[in-house]
Amino acid sequence: MPLRIVKEGQIYKPVIVCDQCGGAITDARDGNYHWRSDDAPVGGAEVRFTHKNCCDAFDQLNPDCGAEELDCLLVYLANNLKLDWEAAKSRAALLNSIE
Numbered sequence: 001m002p003l004r005i006v007k008e009g010q011i012y013k014p015v016i017v018c019d020q021c022g023g024a025i026t027d028a029r030d031g032n033y034h035w036r037s038d039d040a041p042v043g044g045a046e047v048r049f050t051h052k053n054c055c056d057a058f059d060q061l062n063p064d065c066g067a068e069e070l071d072c073l074l075v076y077l078a079n080n081l082k083l084d085w086e087a088a089k090s091r092a093a094l095l096n097s098i099e
């Protein structure tokens, strides 16, 4: 499971975990996302994640996967979810202030 929730102090925080090394990806510029591109299963392909330095090893083990930069995934998701960034940031700031 590449997307997890970890507890830091009193705050529960979502993190993306590299499917190759198991470490957290802590900078969007240091991550890629992958999906099997050889077929299109009903409901879509599972998404997996790697650090940039882990990408080649992952690709060798998973030669049928496509890959893109992690920061692009966040933009695509925000667009597909019709996310209002400013409203979401305000809501997250409010939730963090009361936890």
Ligand SMILES: [Zn+2]
Binding pocket: 018, 019, 020, 021, 022, 023, 050, 051, 053, 054
């Ligand atoms: Zn890694």
